[in-house]
Amino acid sequence: RLAKTKMPQRARQAADRELGRLRRMSPNSAEYTVSRTYLEWLLDVPWEVSTKDVLNLRKAQRILDEDHYDLEKVKDRVLEFLAVRKLTEGPRGPILCFAGPPGVGKTSLGQSIARAMGRKFVRMSLGGVRDEAEIRGHRRTYIGALPGRIVQGLKTAGSNNPVFMLDEVDKLGADFRGDPSAALLEVLDPEQNHSFEDHYLDVPLDLSRVLFIATANMLETIPRPLLDRMELIRIAGYTLDQKLAIAKKYLIPRTLKNNGLTRRNVVFQDGTIQRIALDYTREVGLRNLERELSSVARKVARKVAEGHRGREVIEPESLEAYLGPSKFTNEVALRTASPGVATGMAWTELGGDILFIEATSMPGKGNLKLTGQLGQVMVESAQAAFSYLHANCKRLRIAEGLFQKHDFHIHVPSGAVPKDGPSAGVTMATALYSLMTGRPVRHDLAMTGEITLRGQVLQIGGLKEKVLAAKLAGVTHILIPKRNQKDLVEISETVREGLTFEFAENLEDVIRAAVDGRIKRPSAQSKSRGGVKAKSTRAKIARRGSRRG
Structure with a gap:
C-alpha cells in the first residue's frame, strides 16, 4: 500500500522510517499500535x-441560482475564481469569510459552492473550540x-482540494491549552499554508488548493490578524419581497x-x-419564517391524517387559527407620536434593528440621567449630544432656562438588552x-x-443591515451621515425601492429633516453682528480693566 500511495518526499521518508521501526517491533509492544x-x-x-473542477461557468451559475436566491456578490466571486482557474494552472484557493446574521444561508451557500465547482464539502464547527x-x-x-x-477533514473528503x-469562526475561545485562532493564522495564510505542519503528522502538508470559507455573525470578536487574512463578503439579509x-x-x-x-x-397565499x-x-434571515410555515403545515397534516379531503387555502385572515395572535406590531408611528421620542437604527449580531x-x-x-443598560460609548454619545444642545441653545431656539431649572432623562427601552456604540448619538440629540x-x-x-461636540455627524458602519431592518419596520424615510452616501451603492435596488434618504453633515441638518419646523441657517450678516458684539464686549472689559488699574 505504501508503494502505491503517492506522497511528497518528506512524507515518504517519514513513512519509510516508521515502517522500518514497525518491522523491528514486537506486535505485543505498546509502541506497536502507536506506530501502526x-x-x-x-x-x-x-x-x-484531487477532484477535477467544473470549469463550465454557465453550469456553475445555474447550480448556484438553483440553490440560492439573490446573493449575487457571492456568486460572482465564485465564478471569478472558476474563470481564473480555467485560464491558469493551479491558482491558490481563495479564503473567504461570509459575515451576516443567522439564517441568511451562509452554511448552505458553502455546500452549493462545492456542488457548483464539483468539489467535496467538509464542514468544521469552531463554536466553543478552545484547544489549539x-x-x-x-x-x-x-x-x-x-x-x-484540518487533517481529519481532508481524510474524510478524500481529496486535497475540497471546499x-x-x-x-467568531466564536473561537482561548484558555490555558492555547489559542486556536493563532493556529488558524497559518492555515488561512496563502503565503504559508502550502507547508502546513500538523503536530501529529510532523511533515509539511499543502493546503493551498483548499477553498476555505469561514462564516461569522459578528466581526468584532475575530482577532484582527486573522480577519486580515480573509476576503470579507457581507450578507445583510432579505427584504420582504x-x-x-x-x-x-x-x-x-x-x-x-x-x-x-x-x-x-x-396552498399559501402571497399575503x-x-x-x-x-x-x-x-x-x-429565514429560519423563523420556515419554522412558522412548518407549524401551519403540521396542523394541515393532522387534518389530512384524520381524513380531511380537499385543498386547504391559508389566507392572511385565518392565520390566528394556526399560529395564534400576532407576535409583533408596527410601533414606529405609535412611539413617535409625542415629543421626546426618536427612532434610531442599530446593528446587532442578529442583523439590523430599530x-x-x-x-x-x-x-x-x-443634570442628565441615562438608563437602558447602555455601554460606555453610548453614554458618552448622549453626554456629547446634551452638551452641544446646551452650548448652542440660542441658535437652536431652545429656552436657555430649561437647562438651569430642569433635569433630563434619556431611556432606551428593552432595558434587559445591553446596548453600546456611537451611532445613536444623533437620535439621542434629536429626542432631546x-x-x-x-x-x-x-x-x-x-x-x-x-455626533461630536461640534455638532458634526460622523460616518457609521453596518448601514446595509440597518436600512434593511428599518424597511421591514415600515420606515419610509432614512437619515444617514453625508459621509455614508457613497455606501448606498452596496445596497440593492430592491432594498432602496420605496425609501427616501436624507443626508446630514451636522446636527442642524438632522433637526431640519426630522422635526417639524425649521432652523434658519446663520446668515453672513448675523455672523458679522456676532463678531461686532464680541469685539464690543472685549472692548468694555478692557476699559473696565484700565479703570481699575
Missing part, C-alpha cells in the same frame, strides 16, 4: 488526490494522540415534503407569507431637541450617525 496508527494516517491523507490541538493536532508523545481536524467550511420569492421557490416545497403534503393539500414574515417573525429613544424632563438643576422644543419627530423617519 501513525503509519495508517500517513497513508490515509490524500496527498496527491483541535487545529494542529497532538504530538505523538501523548497517549491517544490524533491529527487536528472546507470553518463555521462560526425577497422572503416571499424564497418562500415560494424553496421554503414551501421543502416544508410540504418534510410534512408529507403536496400542493393538492395546502399569508408576507403577514407571517411581518407579524410572526422579526428577522432578516430602537426607540425616549427623553423626558423634571424640575432640577440641569424634540422634548425641549415640544415638536414631535417625524413618525416615518429613522436615523443613525455619530
Whole structure:
C-alpha cells in the first residue's frame, strides 16, 4: 500500500522510517499500535488526490441560482475564481469569510459552492473550540494522540482540494491549552499554508488548493490578524419581497415534503407569507419564517391524517387559527407620536434593528440621567449630544432656562438588552431637541450617525443591515451621515425601492429633516453682528480693566 500511495518526499521518508521501526517491533509492544496508527494516517491523507473542477461557468451559475436566491456578490466571486482557474494552472484557493446574521444561508451557500465547482464539502464547527490541538493536532508523545481536524477533514473528503467550511469562526475561545485562532493564522495564510505542519503528522502538508470559507455573525470578536487574512463578503439579509420569492421557490416545497403534503393539500397565499414574515417573525434571515410555515403545515397534516379531503387555502385572515395572535406590531408611528421620542437604527449580531429613544424632563438643576443598560460609548454619545444642545441653545431656539431649572432623562427601552456604540448619538440629540422644543419627530423617519461636540455627524458602519431592518419596520424615510452616501451603492435596488434618504453633515441638518419646523441657517450678516458684539464686549472689559488699574 505504501508503494502505491503517492506522497511528497518528506512524507515518504517519514513513512519509510516508521515502517522500518514497525518491522523491528514486537506486535505485543505498546509502541506497536502507536506506530501502526501513525503509519495508517500517513497513508490515509490524500496527498496527491484531487477532484477535477467544473470549469463550465454557465453550469456553475445555474447550480448556484438553483440553490440560492439573490446573493449575487457571492456568486460572482465564485465564478471569478472558476474563470481564473480555467485560464491558469493551479491558482491558490481563495479564503473567504461570509459575515451576516443567522439564517441568511451562509452554511448552505458553502455546500452549493462545492456542488457548483464539483468539489467535496467538509464542514468544521469552531463554536466553543478552545484547544489549539483541535487545529494542529497532538504530538505523538501523548497517549491517544490524533491529527487536528484540518487533517481529519481532508481524510474524510478524500481529496486535497475540497471546499472546507470553518463555521462560526467568531466564536473561537482561548484558555490555558492555547489559542486556536493563532493556529488558524497559518492555515488561512496563502503565503504559508502550502507547508502546513500538523503536530501529529510532523511533515509539511499543502493546503493551498483548499477553498476555505469561514462564516461569522459578528466581526468584532475575530482577532484582527486573522480577519486580515480573509476576503470579507457581507450578507445583510432579505427584504420582504425577497422572503416571499424564497418562500415560494424553496421554503414551501421543502416544508410540504418534510410534512408529507403536496400542493393538492395546502396552498399559501402571497399575503399569508408576507403577514407571517411581518407579524410572526422579526428577522432578516429565514429560519423563523420556515419554522412558522412548518407549524401551519403540521396542523394541515393532522387534518389530512384524520381524513380531511380537499385543498386547504391559508389566507392572511385565518392565520390566528394556526399560529395564534400576532407576535409583533408596527410601533414606529405609535412611539413617535409625542415629543421626546426618536427612532434610531442599530446593528446587532442578529442583523439590523430599530430602537426607540425616549427623553423626558423634571424640575432640577440641569443634570442628565441615562438608563437602558447602555455601554460606555453610548453614554458618552448622549453626554456629547446634551452638551452641544446646551452650548448652542440660542441658535437652536431652545429656552436657555430649561437647562438651569430642569433635569433630563434619556431611556432606551428593552432595558434587559445591553446596548453600546456611537451611532445613536444623533437620535439621542434629536429626542432631546424634540422634548425641549415640544415638536414631535417625524413618525416615518429613522436615523443613525455619530455626533461630536461640534455638532458634526460622523460616518457609521453596518448601514446595509440597518436600512434593511428599518424597511421591514415600515420606515419610509432614512437619515444617514453625508459621509455614508457613497455606501448606498452596496445596497440593492430592491432594498432602496420605496425609501427616501436624507443626508446630514451636522446636527442642524438632522433637526431640519426630522422635526417639524425649521432652523434658519446663520446668515453672513448675523455672523458679522456676532463678531461686532464680541469685539464690543472685549472692548468694555478692557476699559473696565484700565479703570481699575
